[in-house]
Amino acid sequence: MEAGKLELLKQVAAGIAAQFGSSCEVVIHDLSRNPDHSIVAIINGHVSGRKVGDGASNVVMEQLQTNDPEPKDHLSYLMKTPDGKILKSSTVYIRNSKGKVSAILAINYDISALLMVESALHGLVSTEGPQPTEPEKIVNINDLLEELIQQSVALVGKPVALMNKDDKVRAIQFLNQNGAFLVTKSGDKVAKYFGISKYTLYSYIDTKQEEDKPL
Known part of the structure; x- marks a missing residue:
């Protein structure tokens, strides 16, 4: 800038x-x-x-x-x-x-x-209040990778120990699409978490990208 x-x-x-x-x-x-x-x-x-x-x-x-x-x-x-x-x-x-x-x-x-003030006033003037909306969390990049990894596991629906290759490809693609690999040294952490080498990690990404190309 x-x-x-x-x-x-x-x-x-x-x-x-x-x-x-x-x-x-x-x-x-x-x-x-x-x-x-x-x-x-x-x-x-x-x-x-x-x-x-x-x-x-x-x-x-x-x-x-x-x-x-x-x-x-x-x-x-x-x-x-x-x-x-x-x-x-x-x-x-x-x-x-x-x-x-x-x-x-x-x-x-x-x-x-x-x-808090709004809630107190609303309780005084109303007998039926609206359901509160859950706001989005503000996440620092240092915490974002961990949160994305947990979201990828939830997406697959099984712990890493029970994941097959297709499950891991799906989880890693989710991480890639959501910017996880913009985080410094994220590849090392993701590879270790999923119990694969960095070479395998990038091959999973490349393999899926090839599958997504139009015929």
């Missing part, structure tokens, strides 16, 4: 954080960097427990995986931190001079206390 653009984004981030106070976290991700260390600026990092130099969230990983040239800004959605805070979040994609997405400006506002 150009230095001038980064400084401009930092200025915008500082203004947003000052406007909404200490419950508002503003994060700048540089997509040209290693996803393990994509955060180049963060204000009120106590909201999610992150700091400069930390890795990408699942939202950033999604952009890196799809490389969509014209992604739509993801505005006003709910996220959940590992310690249970509920955040109202917005993700804005920043483009460089060539029109390519080069950075992400993320705004995460901790609405946990407001939700």
